[in-house]
Amino acid sequence: MKKIVTMQDISCVGKCSLTVALPLISAAGIETAVIPTAVLSTHTMFSGFTFHDLTDQVRPIMDHWEKEKFAFEAVYTGYLGSFEQLDLAKELFRRFGKNSLKLVDPCMADNGKLYAGFTEEFARAMKYLCDEADIICPNLTEASFLLGIPYNTGYAEGDIQEILRRLTENGAAKAVLTGISLKKGELGAYAYDREKDLFYYYAGAEEPEHFHGTGDIWASVFCASMVNGKTFEEAVRIACDYVRETIRVTLAEPGHNKYGVNFEQTIPYLLKKLEESEA
Ligand code: PXL
DSSP states (O other): OOEEEEEEEEEEESSOTHHHHHHHHHHTTOEEEEEEEEEEEEOTTSSSOOEEEOHHHHHHHHHHHHHHTOOOSEEEEOOOOSHHHHHHHHHHHHHHOTTSEEEEOOOSEETTEEOTTOOHHHHHHHHHHHHTOSEEOOBHHHHHHHHTOOOOSOOOHHHHHHHHHHHHTTSOSEEEEEEEOSSTTEEEEEEEETTTTEEEEEEEEOOSOOOTTHHHHHHHHHHHHHHTTOOHHHHHHHHHHHHHHHHHHHHHSTTOOSSSOOGGGGHHHHHHHHHHSOO
């Protein structure tokens, strides 16, 4: 059985980070090992959330796993809350990522703004972690902070391609920019494979609302699809389609949840997509 290890926080209510990565990767038929970096009562978009740091657990967990000779097909990092955790994520790559896919989702910002508690200095440090990955999947805001360039919503296609080239020039061989729209009414992802020098844009109809946690869902499904043997382009398509369908189903529920999407109800759709695509 394939295995993925994912390192990110557990927000007890919020449908993001580990509470979506674990069920989605498991549903894709892949064993999911977790390194929880912190426990929060909710994600940080709520006010008054509690926070308990688990940084001191990360290295002992890795030490034990190394003794047990555990190995993983992919090592995937999500939301990380401190410089020390960024260093531990690099250590995780060194110790468990030699023969596996290393994916960094540099969760730290959206809609032009850093999330609560993050700084530009942290974003620069996150770039060094990205450089040690094989694939990174920032949204456009995160990409802007990683590169230290102003956030702009009106990019032309050539600008998006330039951002992707710059994101991959010092490390990661592939990058996917999520939340990209080249035409009004559509939304998707723009991907780049530096080794093949190939760009790939994939988009569907834009849903009228955006939700928290969909970036984590995108990354989890993308990672699971890659580990299940899908091509880079297929994995991008499956993750985009799943997020779009999940938002559609969420919005169709009267009085739907505002802080996260109904991803649990679209797992059958995901499994169908995973079966349908060849490879
Ligand atoms: O979805 C990213 C995320 C993960 N974990 C925590 C968050 C956020 C986004 O705000 O607050 C704790």
